Amino acid sequence: MSVTFLGNGPAITIQDLGRPNQIAAGLSRGGAMDQLALLEAAALLQSPSVLPALEIAGFGGAFKIETQTRIALTGSPMAASLEGLPLAWNHTHMIPAGATLQLGACRSGSYGYLTFAGGIKSPPHLGSQSAHLMAGIGAALAPGERIEINQDPDPDAAQMALATEPRFDGGILHVVAGPQTDLFDEATQTAFFSAEFTKSNRANRQGVGLDHPSLKFGTDLAAGLASDFIMQGDIQQTGDGVPYVLMAECQTMGGYPRIGTVVPQDLPKLAQAQPGTRFIFKLVSRAQAEALAKTEAEQLKALRAKVTTVVRNPADMSDLLSYQLISGVTAGHDPEG
């Protein structure tokens, strides 16, 4: 049971929720840039847990799928087609054996996710299948490369859809103060938390730069600081006084001062925005941030409640045999239940 990457985008990797609790070894968590997209896929495919998916940055790609399986398409919407027929985003789809799935460039956002109902079969390293390119774990898919997938556990399941919250247009990034916030004087903090930034081109799985047309946000107290812990979401001010938010594949320690930490639930918004998208950092108390915070289990539960069964009109379907129409109606899955 395999899928062959026929080629296109240069930055397609296997991603799950990463490797927590490896900081003492010097390894950051890594995992999908938009972890919400993995939770959405799990809800759509009615999987009890998050499945490792293909994270597809920017360009899309073509995939020959050798085995019949359901898939979910989540994250940044891409022009998707199966043997030339368009496929809806944020939906599950049944792919017949031997079909070619074509994903185009991101329409909005930066990372699309292709999840197979049975998950991807690849050797875990330290409890995760995620590629962590900065650490030298795994690699981007090369054209012609085959990956193995597991059997779809429920091929008769109905087609499902999910109406998602928009997260591709920038906006407010909620920030909590960190151990080094006080190294920045009050005037700098005030200016920083009222300035409007744009996402820069300096963005990858390691971090995202933000630009401001005129202001710099430095501190004189940075010189000679011992390297200290850095985490995902930290807003690091490098030597030139420009903010750089650390993302999935950040280093675990660094010497540059950090003005605060973007809360986890806003990171998908920052990861997904295209260059030029506008953002404002808003300082909130830890209590406010905690009120917003949801665990993965809570998020998954909420998403499951929002998933709906797609009822199709047979007249709209050009190839009835490629759809599990009857079982879709009769399988009796009640997503609200």
Next chain:
Amino acid sequence: MSTHAPDSPVILPLGLTALIVRFGLKAGPDLTAAVKAFVADLERDPIAGVTEIACSLTTVMVSFDGGSSVRDKTTKALQERLSRRHWTSVASPDPMRRWTIPVAFGEAFGPDLTKAARAACLSEKDAITDLCSQDVDVLTLGFAPGQAYLGFLKDHWNIPRMEAINPSVPAGALILAIRQLIVFTNENPTGWHHVGQSGFLPFSLERAEPILLRAGDALRFTPVPPAEMTSILADNPDGLGQAKLEVLR
């Protein structure tokens, strides 16, 4: 809650699910000894709800599972631990193991040796002798998987990072700044001085034991001529670069 040159350790929140105990802002042997002793204490007698403990040169990070009530409880428990003893006057424990690692210094294998030796007011020859005449301890692992900050070198090696970033230093490179050494795990840019090259790869998924170095390890470097390093690198299936390991206690 002043963060400017604290006299005593402070506990500060990091993100929503971690706390750091900061013993100081600038690195030094007394703070590193305090950090190591405090981590050892937390590992020997764990605090309930703590999911992860890690240390930098000057801080200990404690992650927990749960919200503000767990943070409050953990903060209280950490405060109680801090008050048990004067952590910055703890003596550094003796190393448990010692690695002896062949290194070729200077020229193509260490293009910044000249600059670093000059900054330390030593001839290149004396610099190599000096760097190979002392053990350096694993101070902490960080930045990249399995990569160790090693130190502390003598005071004359308190030299700043270079002004220009070296765009690419290979895995196994020995780099130096601010009284510390690092054996690089992966080809990456650095602002530290590239003084030598080993065949010692601290992180490799090809090995049964991907991470070689750990707290309690000491390292000593043995100078070898460039030709010998070339042959070590040419035949290095285990990524140990002919390093030897002694268990000391």
